[in-house]
């Protein structure tokens with residue numbers, strides 16, 4: 001299974017490869033090969049679903065993410081102003 005996600009290790013957006021047996025899932029960044037493991041349970045599956053869901057919104061903001069198609073593809077995004085209203089609006 002593959003998802004497009006931000007790697008917390010190399011800070012690139014890459015294809016994250018997910019391999020799992022019935023107990024454990026291994027997430028591997030296809031750019032820097034950083035891996036981490038999580039139990040393969042409903043929480044993890046929900047997390048993957050929510051990553052996929054939030055990616056749709058993010059792709060509108062960062063159309064470059066569409067260029068990520070195969071493992072090894074990676075992109076470094078500059079954060080743009082978020083369209084969401086800021087909690088700190090009006091305080092500064």
Ligand SMILES: [Zn+2]
Nearest residue numbers: 007010029032
């Ligand atoms: Zn990485």
